[in-house]
Amino acid sequence: MKRPWHFQRKLQTSGMLVLLGLSVEAVCLLWSRPIAFVILASVGGLLVVAGVLLFLYSLAFVDSHPEVSKTAPSPS
Amino acid sequence: MPTSAIVVLILFSALLAGVLVLRPAITLHAGGKILAFGVLFFLPLFCLLAGMDNEMERSKSTAFCLSCHIMEPYGKSLHVDDANYLAAAHFQNHRVPADEACYTCHTNYAMFGSFKAKLGGLRHLYVHYLKTEPRPEDIKLHEPYNNRECLHCHLGARSFEQGAVHNADPDTLPAVKTNKLSCVSSGCHNVVHNVGTLDKVKLWNEGMQ
Numbered sequence: 001m002k003r004p005w006h007f008q009r010k011l012q013t014s015g016m017l018v019l020l021g022l023s024v025e026a027v028c029l030l031w032s033r034p035i036a037f038v039i040l041a042s043v044g045g046l047l048v049v050a051g052v053l054l055f056l057y058s059l060a061f062v063d064s065h066p067e068v069s070k071t072a073p074s075p076s
Numbered sequence: 077m078p079t080s081a082i083v084v085l086i087l088f089s090a091l092l093a094g095v096l097v098l099r100p101a102i103t104l105h106a107g108g109k110i111l112a113f114g115v116l117f118f119l120p121l122f123c124l125l126a127g128m129d130n131e132m133e134r135s136k137s138t139a140f141c142l143s144c145h146i147m148e149p150y151g152k153s154l155h156v157d158d159a160n161y162l163a164a165a166h167f168q169n170h171r172v173p174a175d176e177a178c179y180t181c182h183t184n185y186a187m188f189g190s191f192k193a194k195l196g197g198l199r200h201l202y203v204h205y206l207k208t209e210p211r212p213e214d215i216k217l218h219e220p221y222n223n224r225e226c227l228h229c230h231l232g233a234r235s236f237e238q239g240a241v242h243n244a245d246p247d248t249l250p251a252v253k254t255n256k257l258s259c260v261s262s263g264c265h266n267v268v269h270n271v272g273t274l275d276k277v278k279l280w281n282e283g284m285q
Contacts, residue, residue, distance in 0.1 A: 007103075008100035008101065008103065009100075011096060011100045011103060011112060011116070012096070012097050012100050014116050015093045015094070015096040015097035015100075015115075015116060016097055018089075018090075018093045018115070018116055018120045019090050019093040019094055019097060021120065021124075022086050022087075022089055022090040022093065022120060022123060023090060025086055025123060025124065025127045026083050026086045026087060026090070028127070028131070029079055029082060029083055029086070029127055029130060029131070030079075030083065032134065032139075032140070032143065033143060034135070034140065034143065034144060034197065034200075034201060035201060035205075036131070037131045037132075037134075037135055038198065038201060040127055040128065040131055041128060041131075044124070044127070045124055045128070048120045048121070048123075048124045049124075051116060051120060052116060052117055052120055052121060055112070055116040055117060056117070
């Protein structure tokens with residue numbers, strides 16, 4: 001069942017995670033050291049994947065139109 | 077894909093992600109939803125895969141391996157001016173690609189060879205950051221060097237198949253090909269890096285002839 005509200009909040013969190021992950025990735029690509037590879041794959045990868053999964057979760061389970069859900073008449 | 081192009085793509089994606097963070101209300105419209113899908117699903121995953129692929133390719137380079145301080149003597153051993161030094165002879169005569177010299181000989185030419193080589197690299201990082209590093213001359217291979225890595229290039233080559241020493245004893249070549257007699261065993265090609273004696277040998281000054 002879709003829960004009302006905070007789709008946009010989740011979207012912001014997802015965006016922040018992706019933004020952080022991409023920043024880590026960019027730094028690692030410019031920092032040519034063996035440890036950069038590990039940081040890119042672990043920290044960067046984890047942040048990006050977490051952001052993407054949160055976005056997909058929001059799409060599937062969080063209502064994107066809370067005001068409609070709250071005002072719409074019940075089917076019964 | 078060049079590193080600079082990936083970095084530009086990452087910065088562009090990060091910029092769009094920043095717009096979504098600051099203005100999440102744009103997803104109330106259909107266009108905004110499509111943008112969100114691109115920015116929070118397609119682009120980050122594409123950037124991640126492209127970045128990892130780029131790092132994997134870069135990790136094959138000689139410069140990458142030699143960027144660790146402990147590997148410096150091994151890099152120096154590639155410049156020894158003595159054809160008996162196996163690694164130096166291969167590097168200087170471009171029997172292996174000079175920019176991927178370490179990887180070419182130290183990867184495993186079996187299935188998942190590159191993957192196993194990278195796992196070995198992770199172990200190096202673990203030792204480097206969390207354990208006491210051995211001296212360069214005390215570094216040993218994880219397992220005995222497999223002839224398969226040599227035969228990947230040399231098998232079928234005239235100098236290998238018809239070489240006088242290889243054919244002096246009829247049992248030698250079959251033993252080498254079945255990995256029963258190591259190419260780097262004593263009395264054969266056993267001078268490889270020999271980093272412990274580098275201060276006693278003459279170095280080849282590339283491009284200074």
